[in-house]
Amino acid sequence: xxxxxVSQAFYEFYVKRDKDRCIQCRVCERQxxxxxxxxxxxxxxxxxxxxxCVGCRRCEYMCPTDALKITLNESxxxxxxxxxxxxxxxxxxxxxxxxxxxxxxxNDKPYKIFWDHLLIDACQVTNxxxxxxxxxxxxxxxxxxxPDKLELEEKKGKLKLKTKITPQLKLEYPIMFGAMSYxxxxxxxxxxxxxxxxxxxxxxxxxxxxxxxxxxxxxPWTIVQCAxxxxxxxxxxxxxxxxxxxxxxQGAKPGIGGHLPGEKVTxxxxxxxxxxxxxxxxxxxxxxDIYSIEDLRQLIYALKEATDYTKPVSVKIxxxxxxxxxxxxxxxxxxxxxxxxxxxxxxxASPTIIRDHVGIPAELAxxxxxxxxxxxxxxxSVSIVVSGGxxxxxxxxxxxxxxxxxxxxxxxxxxxVGCTVCQRCYTGKCPWGIATNDPYLAKRVNPExxxxxxxxLVRAWGHEIQEILGALGINAIESLRGNRLRLRGIGLTxxxxxxxxxxxxxx
Amino acid sequence: xxxxxxxxxxEFCMGCRLCEVACITxxxxxxxxxxxxxxxxxxxxxxxxxxxxxxxxFSFMCRHCDEPDCLEACISGAITKDPETSIVTIDEDICVxxxxxxxxxxxxxxxxxxxxxxxxxxxxxxxxxGRGINPACVQACPNxxxxxx
Numbered sequence: 001x002x003x004x005x006v007s008q009a010f011y012e013f014y015v016k017r018d019k020d021r022c023i024q025c026r027v028c029e030r031q032x033x034x035x036x037x038x039x040x041x042x043x044x045x046x047x048x049x050x051x052x053c054v055g056c057r058r059c060e061y062m063c064p065t066d067a068l069k070i071t072l073n074e075s076x077x078x079x080x081x082x083x084x085x086x087x088x089x090x091x092x093x094x095x096x097x098x099x100x101x102x103x104x105x106x107n108d109k110p111y112k113i114f115w116d117h118l119l120i121d122a123c124q125v126t127n128x129x130x131x132x133x134x135x136x137x138x139x140x141x142x143x144x145x146x147p148d149k150l151e152l153e154e155k156k157g158k159l160k161l162k163t164k165i166t167p168q169l170k171l172e173y174p175i176m177f178g179a180m181s182y183x184x185x186x187x188x189x190x191x192x193x194x195x196x197x198x199x200x201x202x203x204x205x206x207x208x209x210x211x212x213x214x215x216x217x218x219x220p221w222t223i224v225q226c227a228x229x230x231x232x233x234x235x236x237x238x239x240x241x242x243x244x245x246x247x248x249x250q251g252a253k254p255g256i257g258g259h260l261p262g263e264k265v266t267x268x269x270x271x272x273x274x275x276x277x278x279x280x281x282x283x284x285x286x287x288x289d290i291y292s293i294e295d296l297r298q299l300i301y302a303l304k305e306a307t308d309y310t311k312p313v314s315v316k317i318x319x320x321x322x323x324x325x326x327x328x329x330x331x332x333x334x335x336x337x338x339x340x341x342x343x344x345x346x347x348x349a350s351p352t353i354i355r356d357h358v359g360i361p362a363e364l365a366x367x368x369x370x371x372x373x374x375x376x377x378x379x380x381s382v383s384i385v386v387s388g389g390x391x392x393x394x395x396x397x398x399x400x401x402x403x404x405x406x407x408x409x410x411x412x413x414x415x416x417v418g419c420t421v422c423q424r425c426y427t428g429k430c431p432w433g434i435a436t437n438d439p440y441l442a443k444r445v446n447p448e449x450x451x452x453x454x455x456x457l458v459r460a461w462g463h464e465i466q467e468i469l470g471a472l473g474i475n476a477i478e479s480l481r482g483n484r485l486r487l488r489g490i491g492l493t494x495x496x497x498x499x500x501x502x503x504x505x506x507x
Numbered sequence: 508x509x510x511x512x513x514x515x516x517x518e519f520c521m522g523c524r525l526c527e528v529a530c531i532t533x534x535x536x537x538x539x540x541x542x543x544x545x546x547x548x549x550x551x552x553x554x555x556x557x558x559x560x561x562x563x564x565f566s567f568m569c570r571h572c573d574e575p576d577c578l579e580a581c582i583s584g585a586i587t588k589d590p591e592t593s594i595v596t597i598d599e600d601i602c603v604x605x606x607x608x609x610x611x612x613x614x615x616x617x618x619x620x621x622x623x624x625x626x627x628x629x630x631x632x633x634x635x636x637g638r639g640i641n642p643a644c645v646q647a648c649p650n651x652x653x654x655x656x
């Protein structure tokens with residue numbers, strides 16, 4: 001192509017326009033933030049610049065006459081199992097730029113998805129199932145440290161609880177909205193999550209970008225995050241939420257810190273994060289005051305002191321090789337909740353090479369952590385929350401059966417408000433108005449509509465979970481927690497089943 | 508009697524102009540978007556003025572004033588205000604195309620229109636009377652930037 005490098009000649013998506021249906025209304029041109037569509041006034045036709053297309057399908061969605069189809073470029077290289085399109089294009093881009101390839105969202109490579117190899121039991125004959133429409137079905141979950149034993153005492157002829165319970169978080173559904181920083185996504189999406197969390201009786205996580213002033217009123221439904229960059233962390237912030245989460249790592253990029261490209265740091269972001277406008281916000285890899293487990297314990301208790309021991313402190317780690325040992329250390333360091341983020345977790349920006357090759361699946365880490373804590377007799381001292389590729393209510397249920405108390409959803413929540421996972425979040429040009437701080441684009445998320453969509457999603461999953469629980473003959477979600485016997489593995493190796501702690505289907 | 512009007516909410520308007528596409532479609536002869544744009548000449552105009560100065564933008568149309576200036580200015584009596592519905596309409600058969608109403612409207616809500624029979628008239632939002640449901644622009648807006656209240 002004239003004046004274009006090779007990396008643009010071999011493009012991924014082809015824009016098919018039906019000339020008989022196109023009315024040249026130019027909505028595609030206006031809505032595409034990647035400048036794919038243009039109007040030729042002289043010829044009165046719409047043209048498409050295919051190399052720029054990222055396959056987000058925004059134009060398809062907006063076209064009033066269904067004139068557009070975004071397709072894969074039919075033009076192919078000679079098929080090669082080793083040299084996939086991905087690897088070929090990575091080399092071509094790097095020979096031009098000499099730089100690290102960036103991407104957004106979670107690992108999209110064909111590793112095994114263990115949720116799809118786990119099957120759920122159902123009751124028949126010997127053990128009757130429950131009708132969730134006729135019987136009460138308890139989805140409520142409490143996150144926090146549970147005491148080793150309960151001591152009761154008699155006072156004035158009544159039994160009272162003597163044991164002091166540490167602060168707990170009450171969730172009406174075992175689902176929370178995951179940590180996505182203010183800056184990676186914009187205020188409209190945060191507001192929608194806050195409104196939805198309040199409506200549903202669950203919580204959302206601020207992520208590492210701080211908490212915008214206008215959202216302090218939703219504090220009781222907020223978990224504030226304290227990450228390695230300490231963006232937006234001050235005393236008021238810590239006390240604003242219902243809990244504090246120390247982010248040690250995230251599944252999409254274990255071992256490295258958060259990354260907000262300078263293009264996305266606008267004035268309101270810079271104010272909330274307390275950094276200069278337009279500067280890249282790179283969180284350091286470790287917290288520079290946490291170099292040992294004792295340092296983590298010190299920070300946990302510093303945060304508890306700062307909030308008068310009224311809020312649970314959570315620690316989020318990426319799922320890596322020795323997650324079980326790390327989790328054991330974290331539990332003993334005084335954390336109330338441990339969050340395990342698997343390698344399918346999303347991100348606004350990460351080097352592709354780290355997202356695709358570092359970390360392990362959430363399912364395996366979860367099973368290993370739950371089993372290790374049980375073996376050590378300290379499982380009750382923490383609640384476990386898992387995240388990283390939870391796609392639907394079945395994944396939620398399997399996660400709970402493997403040992404989780406609750407799940408975080410990130411990518412699923414964004415898809416509820418319009419995301420089509422085009423993986424270009426780092427450009428700041430999100431055409432759905434989600435992962436962008438450009439005010440013209442950010443308007444595309446109407447918090448009223450987005451909050452409704454999030455509420456609908458969690459309610460729908462809640463109903464589905466109740467249906468499955470009914471089929472399992474269980475009437476409270478807590479009876480399923482860690483109940484590996486209600487799962488069976490299919491298409492798994494013996495070793496994998498041993499790690500997950502499940503029997504093979506048929507046994 | 509206070510009537511329901513279409514109000515723009517510029518904080519949610521994303522400048523897609525699908526409101527205009529909907530307006531043209533429902534006021535066209537065929538009622539079909541593709542035919543309205545490609546087969547009908549002259550094309551039915553939208554009754555919406557779209558204002559944009561990025562990042563701000565919004566759709567604007569006739570306010571159906573309680574005391575319409577366009578009605579006062581109309582020399583042929585084509586513009587009337589229905590006593591029951593309070594909707595202000597233009598009878599295109601009576602209209603002589605003097606465009607006094609366009610000049611009189613303090614909001615600039617009226618537009619010039621050339622009919623199929625080459626007659627020049629004025630046109631403006633009629634709140635989609637005859638459609639039976641919400642105005643088309645309100646229904647078509649993908650982001651609830653237009654409300655009917």
